[in-house]
Amino acid sequence: MAPRTVAPFGPQHPVLPEPIQLKITYENEKVVDVVPALGYGHRGIEKACELNEYPKNIHLVERICGICSCIHGISYCETVERLWPLEVPPRAKYLRVIYSEMSRLHSHLLWLGLLCDALGFESMFMQFWRIREKVLDILEATSGHRVTQSISVVGGVRRDIDAEQEKTCIKVLQEVKKEAESLINVLASDPTVKARTVGKGVLTKEQAILLGINGPHLRASGVKEDSRMLGAQAYSELGFEPIVETAGDCYARALVRAREALQSIELQLEAFSKMPEGEIFERPKGRPPANEVTYRAEQPRGECFYYAKGNGTQHLERFRVRTPTFANIPSLLVMLPGCELADVPVIVLSIDPCISCTER
Amino acid sequence: MGIIQKSQVKSPWIMHFCNSSCNGCDIEVLASLTPLYDVERFGIVNMGNPKHADVLVVTGPVNYRTARVLKNLYDQIPDPKMVIAVGACASTGGVFHNCYNILGGVDKVLPVDVYVPGCAARPEAIIDGVVLALQKLSKAVGVAK
Numbered sequence: 262m263a264p265r266t267v268a269p270f271g272p273q274h275p276v277l278p279e280p281i282q283l284k285i286t287y288e289n290e291k292v293v294d295v296v297p298a299l300g301y302g303h304r305g306i307e308k309a310c311e312l313n314e315y316p317k318n319i320h321l322v323e324r325i326c327g328i329c330s331c332i333h334g335i336s337y338c339e340t341v342e343r344l345w346p347l348e349v350p351p352r353a354k355y356l357r358v359i360y361s362e363m364s365r366l367h368s369h370l371l372w373l374g375l376l377c378d379a380l381g382f383e384s385m386f387m388q389f390w391r392i393r394e395k396v397l398d399i400l401e402a403t404s405g406h407r408v409t410q411s412i413s414v415v416g417g418v419r420r421d422i423d424a425e426q427e428k429t430c431i432k433v434l435q436e437v438k439k440e441a442e443s444l445i446n447v448l449a450s451d452p453t454v455k456a457r458t459v460g461k462g463v464l465t466k467e468q469a470i471l472l473g474i475n476g477p478h479l480r481a482s483g484v485k486e487d488s489r490m491l492g493a494q495a496y497s498e499l500g501f502e503p504i505v506e507t508a509g510d511c512y513a514r515a516l517v518r519a520r521e522a523l524q525s526i527e528l529q530l531e532a533f534s535k536m537p538e539g540e541i542f543e544r545p546k547g548r549p550p551a552n553e554v555t556y557r558a559e560q561p562r563g564e565c566f567y568y569a570k571g572n573g574t575q576h577l578e579r580f581r582v583r584t585p586t587f588a589n590i591p592s593l594l595v596m597l598p599g600c601e602l603a604d605v606p607v608i609v610l611s612i613d614p615c616i617s618c619t620e621r
Numbered sequence: 622m623g624i625i626q627k628s629q630v631k632s633p634w635i636m637h638f639c640n641s642s643c644n645g646c647d648i649e650v651l652a653s654l655t656p657l658y659d660v661e662r663f664g665i666v667n668m669g670n671p672k673h674a675d676v677l678v679v680t681g682p683v684n685y686r687t688a689r690v691l692k693n694l695y696d697q698i699p700d701p702k703m704v705i706a707v708g709a710c711a712s713t714g715g716v717f718h719n720c721y722n723i724l725g726g727v728d729k730v731l732p733v734d735v736y737v738p739g740c741a742a743r744p745e746a747i748i749d750g751v752v753l754a755l756q757k758l759s760k761a762v763g764v765a766k
């Protein structure tokens with residue numbers, strides 16, 4: 262047996278902007294064992310949610326994670342609305358879909374950029390982030406902030422998109438679509454990218470189901486499962502079909518996310534064309550009643566599960582979030598052993614880890 | 622002015638460390654390296670290695686677990702060094718001020734030179750923060766303008 266070495270990967274590592282540590286045992290250049298060490302990002306947001314009054318939690322919940330912040334905010338409102346239950350106006354439902362898809366688009370472009378960075382494909386990283394800025398620009402123009410939009414409130418949304426803005430959004434989205442398509446074509450056909458991703462970090466369909474993987478990671482292993490299929494908000498009216506790949510390797514995961522980015526542009530354009538006129542906000546009556554509810558949302562990184570318990574006061578008794586990366590981290594323990602040490606960053610990145618979500 | 626001092630001020634290498642931040646500021650730090658803002662044209666390069674860095678850019682509030690890591694990284698950066706706290710929560714604890722695992726802003730463990738406000742801080746504000754830090758750095762290395 263060759264001598265074994267244990268090396269820490271993180272908590273400060275150039276590939277990951279976030280603090281997670283993987284203790285990697287390797288033999289020569291082959292990884293034999295991986296132990297994740299978590300806890301660097303824990304703040305205690307769930308507890309803090311009980312301390313604040315329920316409308317103020319939106320700002321806190323949005324800061325569970327800055328990349329999925331918009332969907333966290335929307336989902337918090339959806340969950341709390343289910344305590345009454347409360348029906349939001351139809352236009353607000355469409356606006357929520359548009360903002361969710363916009364943040365999915367920017368998150369997937371961000372991830373595609375980070376993947377290129379991990380592969381050493383620096384210029385492609387810059388290109389993806391360049392077109393991502395356009396999405397951030399329309400987010401800023403419509404909601405007022407680039408990163409944390411705070412667009413949703415309990416009972417509807419905070420701001421409307423007027424006709425003028427709608428035209429700009431559609432124009433920018435079409436531009437982004439054209440550019441993203443050409444970049445994705447290059448990425449998907451590049452021989453170096455393929456050499457680094459095809460057949461790397463394979464997770465079979467059976468393993469994926471057994472480990473309870475979710476999100477694009479699961480769909481890349483050939484399982485057709487997406488919480489948007491449940492048809493919350495206006496998804497039921499948009500003819501949504503999940504994107505599935507079957508290979509289960511890093512390349513398949515990149516393809517799923519790339520195609521989802523394009524699909525989310527389509528969904529936004531469709532939502533703009535079908536969006537009804539009308540109110541965007543309805544003030545909730547009274548306090549959240551004593552009740553227990555759950556809600557499932559599709560984050561860019563996978564399925565996120567929310568639980569809320571009200572007790573008739575302004576405060577929630579319990580608010581719980583189970584985030585997608587929490588479910589996806591165990592897959593690393595299956596995918597990493599046996600791979601080359603140099604492939605570790607790409608495989609870790611391929612699950613799109615979001616540590617601040619996981620640890621809250 | 623010697624060549625080392627000159628390059629420290631003209632081409633500062635930054636190291637980014639994320640405490641328990643929400644990522645909002647991290648992606649803005651990264652965004653300032655990409656084409657729209659492109660701080661590389663000022664010679665600013667993002668480094669993964671503390672021993673190569675001149676400026677430590679910290680995002681997010683300090684919690685009980687990252688405090689030690691942060692201190693450790695700071696100690697490895699060669700003098701003279703600058704610390705920039707990016708974002709409301711790195712400066713004071715921000716929205717997380719009443720969370721049980723949060724110690725508070727970065728200044729609870731490290732001496733901070735520049736505070737960048739915003740939640741999330743805009744790339745323009747971050748670049749401004751780096752420029753301010755450089756003015757301080759040039760005083761420290763004795764090449765003040």
Ligand code: SF4
Binds near residue numbers: 409643739741
């Ligand atoms: S300042 Fe705001 S956006 Fe930045 S890391 Fe803290 S909570 Fe997130």
